[in-house]
Amino acid sequence: MKKPILILICAILLITLSSCSNTTAYSAADIEAVRNGITAKTIESILLDTFSGNENIKVDYRIETQARATQAYLIATASFNGYQTDSLYISGTIDFSFAGDIDNNTFTASTYTAVGNLKISSGNSNGVDTKIEINETYASASAIITEDEITAKVEIKHIPAASITIGNETKETEAEDLTGSKGLPPSGGGSTGDVEVTQSAPIPEFLSESITQSTSSAIKAKAAEPEPDFTPEECYEMYRYLGGPAIKGFSGTTENHEIKASILGNEITLTWTENDGIYTYTTTSQEDSKNIALEIIYNSNDETYNYIQAVRGQFDVYHFDAYIVTTAENILYDESESSWDGSFKAYITQRETEDDGPYLFNNIASGIYHSDDYATGIFSFKLDHRSSETNDNPDDFRSFNPDDVEFTGLSQIEIARKLIAAMDDVATTMTTYNYQIAYTKDNNYYLFPPKDSYINNPEGAREACIAQLTMISSNWNIEENLIPVPENIQ
Numbered sequence: 249m250k251k252p253i254l255i256l257i258c259a260i261l262l263i264t265l266s267s268c269s270n271t272t273a274y275s276a277a278d279i280e281a282v283r284n285g286i287t288a289k290t291i292e293s294i295l296l297d298t299f300s301g302n303e304n305i306k307v308d309y310r311i312e313t314q315a316r317a318t319q320a321y322l323i324a325t326a327s328f329n330g331y332q333t334d335s336l337y338i339s340g341t342i343d344f345s346f347a348g349d350i351d352n353n354t355f356t357a358s359t360y361t362a363v364g365n366l367k368i369s370s371g372n373s374n375g376v377d378t379k380i381e382i383n384e385t386y387a388s389a390s391a392i393i394t395e396d397e398i399t400a401k402v403e404i405k406h407i408p409a410a411s412i413t414i415g416n417e418t419k420e421t422e423a424e425d426l427t428g429s430k431g432l433p434p435s436g437g438g439s440t441g442d443v444e445v446t447q448s449a450p451i452p453e454f455l456s457e458s459i460t461q462s463t464s465s466a467i468k469a470k471a472a473e474p475e476p477d478f479t480p481e482e483c484y485e486m487y488r489y490l491g492g493p494a495i496k497g498f499s500g501t502t503e504n505h506e507i508k509a510s511i512l513g514n515e516i517t518l519t520w521t522e523n524d525g526i527y528t529y530t531t532t533s534q535e536d537s538k539n540i541a542l543e544i545i546y547n548s549n550d551e552t553y554n555y556i557q558a559v560r561g562q563f564d565v566y567h568f569d570a571y572i573v574t575t576a577e578n579i580l581y582d583e584s585e586s587s588w589d590g591s592f593k594a595y596i597t598q599r600e601t602e603d604d605g606p607y608l609f610n611n612i613a614s615g616i617y618h619s620d621d622y623a624t625g626i627f628s629f630k631l632d633h634r635s636s637e638t639n640d641n642p643d644d645f646r647s648f649n650p651d652d653v654e655f656t657g658l659s660q661i662e663i664a665r666k667l668i669a670a671m672d673d674v675a676t677t678m679t680t681y682n683y684q685i686a687y688t689k690d691n692n693y694y695l696f697p698p699k700d701s702y703i704n705n706p707e708g709a710r711e712a713c714i715a716q717l718t719m720i721s722s723n724w725n726i727e728e729n730l731i732p733v734p735e736n737i738q
Contacts, residue, residue: 279415281370282378285336286412291380293333298342299402303500304331306450309391309398311355322346322355322391324402328366329499329586330453330621339375339586339621340366346389346402355391359384360404367586368414374722379413449505449520449527450498452544455624455688457484457513483693485565487686488512491574491594492626493555495544496619497581506532512559514540525549530661541660551581555592558664560650562601570598571607571650573664576617585723587620595671597648606647608636609671613682616730622721625687625694627713629731631680634671646674681706681734683713687720696720706734 298305305326312321324344331338342364348357362382367375391400411418478486494511507518507529516537518529529544531537539560546553555576562569572594579590593614597607615628636645648670650663658666683706685696696716702709714731717724 275374278369278374278376279417282336282368282376282414283417285334285370286368286378286414288410290334290336291410294338294342295404297331297333298326299404301500302331303451304329306500309400311350311391311393311398313350320348320350320355322348322357322389322398322400324400327583327586329497335370337369337375337621338366340364340378341583342366342380344402346387347384348389350393353393355389355393357389358386360387360389361385367584369722376415378415379411381411381413383410448501448503449522449529450546450548451500451502451507452509452518452529452546453496453499454494454509454511455492455496456510456691477698478695479565480693481565483686483695485563486684486695487626487688487693488559488561489563489566489570489572489596490613490615490626490628490684490686491557491559491572491592491596492686493557493574493576493592493617494540494542494559495555495557496624497588498546511540511542516540516542518542518544530659537660541664543661551583552590553579553588555579556661556664558650558660558667563598567601568598569601569603569607570596571648571667572596573667575668579617582723585620587618587721587723589616589618591615592617592626595667597667597671606649606652609634609646609648609674610636611680612671612676616726618717618721618724620721620723622723623687623689625685625689625720625724627717627726627731628682628684628686629710629713631682632676633678633680634674635677646670681709683709685713685716685720689720694720710734 298307305328307324307326309325310323312323313319322345324346326342326344328338328340328342342362344360344362346357346360348355360382361384362380364378364380366378366380368378369375388403389400391398505519507520509516509518517532519532520527520529522528525548527544527546527548529542529546531541531543541558543556544553545555555574557574558571559574560569560571574592574594576590576592579588581588591614593612595612596610598610599605599607611631611633613628614630614632615626617626618624634646636647648667650660650667655663655666683697685694687694687696697709697712702712710731710733714726714728717726
């Protein structure tokens with residue numbers, strides 16, 4: 249009988265980092281970088297991209313009628329998520345108001361105003377709160393209004409002297425005609441009143457396998473002669489092993505009920521259904537989703553989603569195979585930060601490489617998930633060990649085989665739920681304080697703390713990880729009382 253492979257992942261730090269405030273601040277250098285980057289040409293790029301179908305900009309429409317029977321406003325709210333122009337990274341929203349007339353079900357307008365509440369950074373700087381106000385100027389807007397949908401087309405033609413407030417400082421840009429007038433092709437753009445639009449669905453965004461650009465895969469320790477850092481492959485595989493969600497968020501919409509995606513080295517197809525603004529995405533064929541299967545339930549009414557992810561495959565760096573099921577509930581979107589935040593759990597089982605038998609119980613990892621325009625990652629702070637050995641017979645092991653004949657006919661997600669139930673039914677034999685951040689940024693994967701940094705010092709690891717979060721992304725703010733301290737974990 250093969251003995252179980254039991255790996256308890258512990259993050260240990262070589263350096264002590266002082267804890268930092270959870271409030272985001274920006275310096276004079278941050279403001280100056282944004283000030284230098286925003287010109288009339290930059291605003292032109294933003295406006296043209298807004299109404300040309302950019303995948304990182306979502307535009308929703310609604311109609312507001314006035315006292316006069318034929319007078320109305322077409323309100324367009326543009327939400328920026330992962331959007332970049334020139335050297336600037338932009339998140340937040342711009343509200344456009346097109347003043348025009350309605351004739352039966354047709355709306356037309358020739359002018360617009362706009363107010364943008366954005367967070368802008370120059371890449372390495374913190375996001376700076378930026379407000380853009382555009383006075384009335386020229387556009388061409390039209391819309392067809394039906395019982396449950398607005399089909400709109402917009403072309404922005406002119407930028408007036410825009411007022412731009414960066415932090416607490418205001419500047420003005422020159423008025424100019426746009427060099428290129430682009431518009432959103434006629435398509436379903438929004439709903440009238442409370443009627444739901446069912447013809448399209450938000451598109452989930454996912455992490456890739458890309459690690460080729462990694463040159464340094466962990467924050468370098470400042471102590472003398474630290475141990476070597478994690479390799480790029482170790483960072484990527486640890487993210488998978490700790491059950492890091494493959495989802496980044498949502499961007500754009502599609503009318504296609506089949507969504508092709510590349511996720512952590514796997515090509516999959518998702519299908520979706522919608523009911524009262526709740527979208528359910530699932531992987532399709534049993535065979536295609538064998539290595540990675542997903543179920544996402546996204547509630548567009550309150551911008552939250554629940555998530556199940558089953559990953560199966562070889563972990564070459566660690567020399568074993570694993571079957572890992574990740575769950576996350578009520579991942580909430582924060583519009584001001586363009587970020588998704590919530591808790592996750594990962595049910596980890598493993599077996600010897602190329603063994604075709606069952607996977608042995610290992611750990612249940614718990615932590616916090618975060619994704620924004622800058623980084624996606626997990627802060628794992630707890631491992632509940634589920635011993636694979638039974639108490640009555642050391643030669644018997646608690647195990648799970650997703651290929652068992654008893655699961656014939658079940659979807660991969662239904663099988664994943666069987667593992668969750670099985671591991672939840674086993675008592676915790678030991679808890680390990682696993683304060684570790686695994687994340688991806690600019691297509692590279694990283695681990696923090698560095699190797700052998702805080703040996704037998706979980707309190708120091710906890711403090712260092714909390715301080716490190718806002719260094720990874722200025723939007724990654726966690727209330728410290730949400731991170732359990734070792735003595736409070738039973």
